[in-house]
Amino acid sequence: MDVSVAVWGATIALVVGLLLFDFFFHVRKAHIPTLREASIWSALYVGIAIVFGIAVWVFGGHDMGTEYFAGYVTEKALSVDNLFVFLIIMASFKVPRADQQKVLLFGIVFSLFARTGFILLGAALINSFAWVFYIFGAILLITAGNLLKPEGEDAHSADNFIIRLARRLFHTTDHYDGDKLFTVENGKRVMTPMLLVMVAIGGTDLLFALDSIPAIFGLTQNVFIVFTATVFSLLGLRQLYFLIDGLLDRLIYLSYGLAAILGFIGVKLILHALHENNVPFINDGEHVPVVEVSTQLSLGVIIGVLVVTVIISLRSQRGKAQNAINAAKHHAEEYLDIETDETYREEIYGRLVQELEVIRALPPKHRLWVRSMDDVVELVERAVSEHHERVAVGAERPVSLTPRPDLDGHGPLGPKP
Template identity: 70%
Template structure:
């Protein structure tokens, strides 16, 4: 599929326009998006991506259309996995709720710029060296193995090398000053945690690209389709975060599904490399007669794996329990952090979520209720959150609620 410079220019202008629209009309003024707002705009961005794909299908034919949708779905799934790390980073840096949108939009913009660079480098390598497909395939298979071996490391993702270097080079304060990146402390200009968290997210975005870009090149080698699939998968990620953040820990099998998809694409790349082989020590530099995996098979496998792991995660009692316990811990910390939000309604919403998670744990039965009780740090957090809320009730700043069965009785 040939794409003219005019189409390239219009596409880039449209994507930049969507980012600017997002900033000026949603992120510029600090606020916490409602569930309805997040749902509407998430659906809109997904709709734009689907409409674009239908246009590719209509104008380019079934093969480019299938490649675009396979790439978009894979990149979207990888982006959801990235949201786990974003949540860890923002929780670690205690980013105020009202300013989280700005941090996320920066992360998306940085990821788009960084991945665009990787895309053009990858395309140049592929056009110059056919053996790069072997390398990309091996990277994806190793990445799949690492996904199965371990979960995200909170300390590693929230305090990576880039952040540690920034702390050494530029003095930083421990407190936020609105959404400012720098502030004045003791007469000196210092950076705020807002800049550090943006550096952390930017640094991890570069790591994400190391598996994201080889994966998309395993599904299509058309640079335009690669770029648009990656771009549309990132657009709307901010809204998606606020829409599903309470469900992230419930997707306990997502990493297994993504590992299977990356391994599948890795094998597909290696088969393609063998089919196009010109490496001297493999079959004397001649192509190897192997069966290649078609775009329709790739799309079917990707969709099938994602449906299975998402459904299995959502119906799993262990997933429900882990999600409720993790969210209860996070919401208790948020409620107790006086700098987390200045909106009384938002604080009350957080406490309501905490009560709902308590009820979820109770409803799951004695096994998971006892699991929550065994986490002493969580019990202490819940006790402090209840005491803080009761004090707010006494001052008339919050409404009264019933006692929590999960909490120990007051002394």
């Protein structure tokens, strides 16, 4: 189906309107979204994407509808994986929780521009050179292999070349000034970490686009479907971040599921390239009779892999341990950073204690794995030690009624297995 200029215009106007609404009514005033707020708006954006997909199905036909939903689900899954990296970057820059919305919205807008450029470039290449399918297929297979490699947080550290260059060439400060990109320090105009974190987010978005766009072109070559599925998968990503923030660490097998999906689409692309082959040194430039994977089968495989991956992750004791230790680390860092608000400190310490109790209740092999993280253990022990010192001060500070997490004398994380 050929998409008219009017439909393109209406679609782009809808996207721009949603972004402007998101900024002026949610992001402009810094605040921490409640779980209820994040849930409502996440559901709304997913609902808009589904309604749009139904409209595509009705007016564009069964094939276009299936292609849209296959592309949307794939891009949404990749977007959720991207949230892990955003979380690492913002944690390394210690972005205030209330200001994280603006950073995320910037990342989404930058992604829209970057991926639109990649989509137009990819469409032009595909229309001119059929062998591009081989390149796209190889990119996805390589990406799938990389997802299977173990990596730590340093793999996505915010201290990359661009950030180091910016710190060297421009005056920067380590302190935030609300959500301002520049501030005045010692009479000089300097960049705040807010601008640097946006540069880091923008740089990683470019890398994400390199495997995201080939993935969706492996499902459809309709530029309108590629564009809309990509855009609607990104809209609502900010709300989703705050909704599943605590759940992200539980999805420990998501990278394996995404590797399977990208590998599957990579093979599908190469099979399609063989079918459309015009490369002289492959079968003398003639097409190769191979089986082509239908979009319906692709959609079934994508949804099936994601469902299995999520279920296994949520039922995993390793996932529970990962979630608990990351939450404990987060609460310990937050507790140590707070200087004045005693009530909030007590609240954070209470959450830390709860996570430590979860860790101590884990099976021995998982407790051993947790205790092997020396940096996390040291951070938690510092927070517990400082809390006890503050309580010991006496009348100068309120006495905590929070129970000690180390009553057995073996430290905050319990006895070694």
